[in-house]
Amino acid sequence: VRKFVLDYYFEEKQNLRFDVGVPGKKCGTIVLFAEELSNCRDIITMQLCANKLDKKDFFGKSDPFLVFYRSNEDGTFTICHKTEVVKNNLNPVWQPFSIPVRALCNGDYDRTVKIDVFDWDRDGSHDFIGEFATSYRELSRAQNQFTVYEVSNPRKKCKKKKYVNSGTVTLGLNCWGNGVVGFWRLTKCLFTGIPSQPTSLHYMSPYQLSSYAMALKAVGEIIQDYDSDKLFPAYGFGAKVPPDGKVSHQFPLNHNPDNPSCEGIEGVLESYFHSLRTVQLYGPTNFAPVINQVARLAAQETDGSQYYVLLIITDGVISDMLQTKEAIVSASSLPMSIIIVGVGPADFLAMEELDGDEVRVSSRGRYAERDIVQFVPFRDYVDHSGNHVLSMARLAKDVLAEIPEQLLSYMKTRDIKPLSASPQ
Numbered sequence: 001v002r003k004f005v006l007d008y009y010f011e012e013k014q015n016l017r018f019d020v021g022v023p024g025k026k027c028g029t030i031v032l033f034a035e036e037l038s039n040c041r042d043i044i045t046m047q048l049c050a051n052k053l054d055k056k057d058f059f060g061k062s063d064p065f066l067v068f069y070r071s072n073e074d075g076t077f078t079i080c081h082k083t084e085v086v087k088n089n090l091n092p093v094w095q096p097f098s099i100p101v102r103a104l105c106n107g108d109y110d111r112t113v114k115i116d117v118f119d120w121d122r123d124g125s126h127d128f129i130g131e132f133a134t135s136y137r138e139l140s141r142a143q144n145q146f147t148v149y150e151v152s153n154p155r156k157k158c159k160k161k162k163y164v165n166s167g168t169v170t171l172g173l174n175c176w177g178n179g180v181v182g183f184w185r186l187t188k189c190l191f192t193g194i195p196s197q198p199t200s201l202h203y204m205s206p207y208q209l210s211s212y213a214m215a216l217k218a219v220g221e222i223i224q225d226y227d228s229d230k231l232f233p234a235y236g237f238g239a240k241v242p243p244d245g246k247v248s249h250q251f252p253l254n255h256n257p258d259n260p261s262c263e264g265i266e267g268v269l270e271s272y273f274h275s276l277r278t279v280q281l282y283g284p285t286n287f288a289p290v291i292n293q294v295a296r297l298a299a300q301e302t303d304g305s306q307y308y309v310l311l312i313i314t315d316g317v318i319s320d321m322l323q324t325k326e327a328i329v330s331a332s333s334l335p336m337s338i339i340i341v342g343v344g345p346a347d348f349l350a351m352e353e354l355d356g357d358e359v360r361v362s363s364r365g366r367y368a369e370r371d372i373v374q375f376v377p378f379r380d381y382v383d384h385s386g387n388h389v390l391s392m393a394r395l396a397k398d399v400l401a402e403i404p405e406q407l408l409s410y411m412k413t414r415d416i417k418p419l420s421a422s423p424q
Contacts, residue, residue, distance in 0.1 A: 040107030053167035284319030304416035316346035
């Protein structure tokens with residue numbers, strides 16, 4: 001064994017190369033790459049989840065994990081973080097993790113960060129699912145909005161003309177900078193409006209989902225990953241319900257008043273389709289009862305441990321505008337947000353008034369303590385080329401954009417600190 005000592009001086013962006021070995025025999029080359037470290041001391045904590053990743057395992061689904069790469073000044077990439085493996089799951093949720101910004105991008109907020117998605121194999125020959133790129137600046141925006149990335153596989157894209165993506169990865173709510181680590185659990189109640197007209201919006205075509213179902217699936221599949229038990233109370237309103245045929249503005253879609261929860265978004269959709277075959281759509285269409293129902297639940301847990309998101313899907317008809325405004329004003333002091341998705345060709349002026357982006361909602365001289373309503377018209381996100389996957393992703397991204405800020409505004413006004421991140 002030959003011992004040697006090298007005295008060298010690192011300069012900014014200097015690469016060192018040296019050859020050491022047995023005289024007359026080539027033993028290999030070691031190349032050292034050096035880059036001056038920035039003074040950035042920030043730490044970013046984030047949590048990511050994926051949706052509909054490609055299936056890679058023959059007997060199972062996929063065992064996905066993420067690999068983060070920082071880009072070097074010469075255009076190469078270096079691994080800076082790997083997530084844990086989530087076994088047999090095409091919709092994985094990875095544990096929150098922290099990484100120094102210096103390790104991620106050396107303090108350059110706009111430097112490319114590449115993220116690969118792999119399917120883990122025991123023999124180490126992990127299967128490539130896809131990739132996407134971002135930057136620290138873009139990652140940090142997740143403090144105020146959900147960020148959805150499409151996972152792309154270049155080889156599949158070249159081979160298949162109709163290739164869209166290999167799934168999506170979502171970052172949001174749990175992305176924090178400057179060393180703050182923590183997150184709040186997010187709980188949801190889902191209500192799907194069943195108005196009296198036009199019934200064609202509920203039409204169950206054998207070829208594609210209805211506007212109601214598409215909106216529910218798009219938003220639900222994204223936000224369900226932030227719910228701990230994946231059990232969602234789901235109600236309908238504006239229909240005559242068996243057996244007595246009375247008009248109801250708050251009936252369980254699964255027809256079980258003792259336990260209205262559905263298992264996952266697929267369970268909500270299944271109950272919704274079943275309800276369409278058993279109830280008679282009927283007016284009037286009242287929003288206040290469902291808002292007050294969620295408000296009563298939220299009022300029981302104001303310590304920040306739970307945050308409720310009410311999703312209302314409607315054709316825009318509303319029969320109790322004054323009562324709905326009163327309900328929103330009262331709910332604005334509680335840990336809850338309301339998402340309204342409008343479907344169909346109707347005039348949604350009433351829904352835009354409830355949104356409160358321009359003028360805060362008021363009732364009887366009282367103004368809402370904070371903006372808790374987000375409204376989007378579904379028709380603005382329909383891809384007429386037939387690319388429903390892309391239209392769903394765009395809808396989900398925009399409809400959830402205000403939730404993080406609404407959650408933070410509640411927590412901050414009550415001086416509630418985030419809990420330490422712990423395995424679920």
